[in-house]
Each structure stands twice: as structure tokens, then as C-alpha cells.
Amino acid sequence: MATIVIDRSSVQNVLSAGNLWSALWNGWCVACFNSAGEEIFRVKMPVQPPTSVAFGGTNLTDLYITGAAIGLSQKDIQQQINAGDLFCLSTNSPGIPSHQFFNSSM
Numbered sequence: 001m002a003t004i005v006i007d008r009s010s011v012q013n014v015l016s017a018g019n020l021w022s023a024l025w026n027g028w029c030v031a032c033f034n035s036a037g038e039e040i041f042r043v044k045m046p047v048q049p050p051t052s053v054a055f056g057g058t059n060l061t062d063l064y065i066t067g068a069a070i071g072l073s074q075k076d077i078q079q080q081i082n083a084g085d086l087f088c089l090s091t092n093s094p095g096i097p098s099h100q101f102f103n104s105s106m
Contacts, residue, residue, distance in 0.1 A: 014095050016055065017093035019040065022053065025051065028050075030063070043089060055096070056095075060097060061093065062091070067085050
């Protein structure tokens with residue numbers, strides 16, 4: 001397992017059960033890291049650039065993963081037919097609810 005330094009300010013990171021999920025751009029995967037920064041789980045993706053992750057669903061146990069097509073060649077896009085799609089992964093641990101933004105001046 002790889003050890004990394006986690007940038008907790010990244011919008012592509014989501015906490016779940018004390019762990020942090022991150023989409024690894026150009027890494028063909030999303031990964032889960034524990035609080036020590038050690039990779040504890042990796043999910044292979046059918047697209048080279050997964051872009052972001054967010055928990056949703058009734059119990060916040062669905063991990064939604066976005067992919068991108070930007071920066072891919074036409075050949076890459078043809079080989080990665082799902083580039084730019086939205087994916088859903090069911091997990092055993094719920095994520096943390098996000099905060100809603102409300103602008104009273106709108």
C-alpha cells in the first residue's frame with residue numbers, strides 16, 4: 001500500500017468513517033485513505049481521469065464519481081466510451097453530509 005500526504009482542502013476528497021476518498025486524476029481509479037494517509041482501498045475505473053467524488057443516496061452510502069473527457073485524444077475517447085460519465089459505487093460506510101449554501105441576497 002502506498003502512503004501519501006493528503007491535502008484536506010481538496011474539493012475532490014470526501015470523508016467516510018474517518019477515511020478519505022479521492023479521485024486520482026489520470027490514475028484510472030478512486031482510492032480511500034486512512035487518517036495516517038495510507039491507501040486502504042482502491043477502485044479501478046473504466047476512465048483514465050476520474051475527477052471528483054461525493055456521497056449521496058438515502059443513507060449517504062452511495063459514492064458518486066465523475067469522469068472527464070477533457071484532455072483525452074479522440075482515440076482515447078473512443079477507447080473510453082464512458083469518459084465524462086457519472087458513476088455510482090455502493091459502500092458500507094456513510095459519508096459526511098455536505099453543508100448547503102444559502103445566499104439570502106439572491
